[in-house]
Amino acid sequence: MNIEQKQLDALKNLLYKMADDQLILGHRNSEWTGFGPVLEEDIAFSSMAQDKIGQAYQLYSILNELGESEPDTVAFTRNAQQFHCCEYVTMPIGEYDFSLVRHFFFDNAELLRIDSLINTTFDPLSLLARKFKGELKYHVLHANTWIKQLANGNAESKKRIQDTINASFGLALGIFEPSDDENSLIDTGFFIGEKALQSKWLAIITPFLNSCDLSLPNIDDTKPVYGGRKGNFSQYLQPMLTEMTEVYAIDPSAEW
Amino acid sequence: MDIKNYTKEQQLIFEALEEVMDPEIPGLAITDLGIVTKITVLDAEAYIQLTPTFSGCPALRIIEEMVLKAVQDLQLFDKVVVKTTFDDPWNTDKISEKGRAALLKHGLTPPPKNADYLELDVLSDTPCPFCNSKNTTLKSPFGATLCRSMHYCNNCLQAFEGFKPLT
Numbered sequence: 001m002n003i004e005q006k007q008l009d010a011l012k013n014l015l016y017k018m019a020d021d022q023l024i025l026g027h028r029n030s031e032w033t034g035f036g037p038v039l040e041e042d043i044a045f046s047s048m049a050q051d052k053i054g055q056a057y058q059l060y061s062i063l064n065e066l067g068e069s070e071p072d073t074v075a076f077t078r079n080a081q082q083f084h085c086c087e088y089v090t091m092p093i094g095e096y097d098f099s100l101v102r103h104f105f106f107d108n109a110e111l112l113r114i115d116s117l118i119n120t121t122f123d124p125l126s127l128l129a130r131k132f133k134g135e136l137k138y139h140v141l142h143a144n145t146w147i148k149q150l151a152n153g154n155a156e157s158k159k160r161i162q163d164t165i166n167a168s169f170g171l172a173l174g175i176f177e178p179s180d181d182e183n184s185l186i187d188t189g190f191f192i193g194e195k196a197l198q199s200k201w202l203a204i205i206t207p208f209l210n211s212c213d214l215s216l217p218n219i220d221d222t223k224p225v226y227g228g229r230k231g232n233f234s235q236y237l238q239p240m241l242t243e244m245t246e247v248y249a250i251d252p253s254a255e256w
Numbered sequence: 257m258d259i260k261n262y263t264k265e266q267q268l269i270f271e272a273l274e275e276v277m278d279p280e281i282p283g284l285a286i287t288d289l290g291i292v293t294k295i296t297v298l299d300a301e302a303y304i305q306l307t308p309t310f311s312g313c314p315a316l317r318i319i320e321e322m323v324l325k326a327v328q329d330l331q332l333f334d335k336v337v338v339k340t341t342f343d344d345p346w347n348t349d350k351i352s353e354k355g356r357a358a359l360l361k362h363g364l365t366p367p368p369k370n371a372d373y374l375e376l377d378v379l380s381d382t383p384c385p386f387c388n389s390k391n392t393t394l395k396s397p398f399g400a401t402l403c404r405s406m407h408y409c410n411n412c413l414q415a416f417e418g419f420k421p422l423t
Binding site: 040041043044046047048050051052053054055057058127128130131132134135138141142 | 310311312313314341342343345347395396397398399400402406420422423
């Protein structure tokens with residue numbers, strides 16, 4: 001395949017965005033290990049962490065084949081400004097309602113992103129997308145089941161889910177921060193673009209939430225939290241990275 | 257994978273791999289699990305292609321090493337290469353009948369075939385591996401390993417695990 005340099009750079013940027021989202025949210029999910037509200041949720045968040053970090057590894061491996069550094073080097077030696085994830089995934093896990101709503105918003109978006117990439121003209125990514133889709137379906141199934149359950153629980157559980165949806169919607173819209181270079185991917189059929197993805201996402205989650213008697217805030221009154229895709233983060237990512245890379249940093253040349 | 261047209265050498269490799277067991281499910285050969293997707297022999301070099309059940313499967317590196325050793329031990333080839341790819345991705349329909357029997361023997365309900373698993377119903381109907389009752393409840397689509405789900409049997413009152421469908 002003959003890819004022009006401009007498209008190659010845009011493709012790498014898309015792969016970094018996806019891989020970094022999965023790595024950082026995977027790490028955040030793993031912070032529930034041992035602390036879940038019930039044992040099944042402890043295991044669910046830990047399993048999803050494992051899936052996500054595994055998916056990040058496979059995406060970093062494609063980047064490696066496109067000339068970037070080894071997956072471990074990429075994951076463990078960059079500082080916050082060099083990451084391309086959205087701000088939302090960097091946020092601390094908070095209470096269970098925050099993590100659950102993030103899981104719902106993010107994984108519904110990720111399943112649509114992956115589904116749209118099954119037909120991408122870049123074969124290595126198309127193959128991975130087919131694989132990831134089956135795994136992500138379980139994440140979405142899990143998120144939707146719990147949102148529904150808590151919406152139908154009692155007045156407190158419903159209020160907490162609705163309040164968290166209201167407070168998180170701007171962060172969730174930040175998942176779809178457009179990149180300056182994505183038009184070259186859209187023109188060539190590599191990717192449908194962030195704007196189109198956001199529309200698909202709203203068309204899926206709006207009726208689902210309504211069926212649970214929950215609602216989304218008005219999108220026109222909500223300011224999306226952008227910046228992460230360009231490496232501009234609030235205070236949360238760097239401390240998380242420092243902790244995540246603590247062991248690696250003691251001796252980066254160690255053989256495991 | 258079409259093993260009927262295998263050459264003698266490919267057949268020998270396949271037989272060696274039938275002895276390589278999944279490290280997480282004793283008694284289940286990787287050939288019955290369906291993760292060996294290609295065996296190629298070129299002159300004195302053997303190439304074995306594997307594919308993971310789940311992308312984050314932590315057992316994969318160990319399985320790669322076990323496959324490498326099993327084929328090297330045949331002492332038929334100058335070079336043995338084991339590679340993991342997604343060219344022929346795994347799904348639960350790749351598990352052989354023998355593999356399904358091995359899962360059941362290990363106390364894991366085999367996955368339904370050709371399942372549309374976004375519907376929760378598929379997992380809700382998972383039969384109990386101990387008493388075969390369908391009066392069971394899905395406790396969580398995630399279990400002790402990435403490929404398992406957790407259930408409870410309302411008939412024999414036991415918790416059990418299922419091998420969850422992936423298409």
